[in-house]
Amino acid sequence: MRQRRVAVWFGLMLLGGFGFGLFAERRPFGDDVFARPFVLFYVFVGVGLVVLRVAAARPVPELLSERALLAGCLVGALAFLAGNYVGVHILQLGAA
Secondary structure, X not given: OHHXXXXXXHHHHHHHHHHHXXXXXXXXOOOOHHHOHHHHHHXXXXXXHHHHHHHHOXXXXXHOOHHHHHHHHHXXXXXXXXXXXXXXXXXXXXXX
């Protein structure tokens, strides 16, 4: 069961990071530091972890190890960069 949770965590971070990265160059929320897609991605991750903590009524490290949490954040950052590359250089979704 723990492996399934880790796989879901990695999958969500991969999809979320890639999705936020696709439209990062457009700056859809403005140019403020807290409106940057990279920052907003991790704000959503934090809110999601708080919701998970409340819904499960258990601390998050009991559900996912600290190592898996950190690795998921790194996967999300790399997926964000990959999505940004695809959005700008391949699909040309940048601000034109």
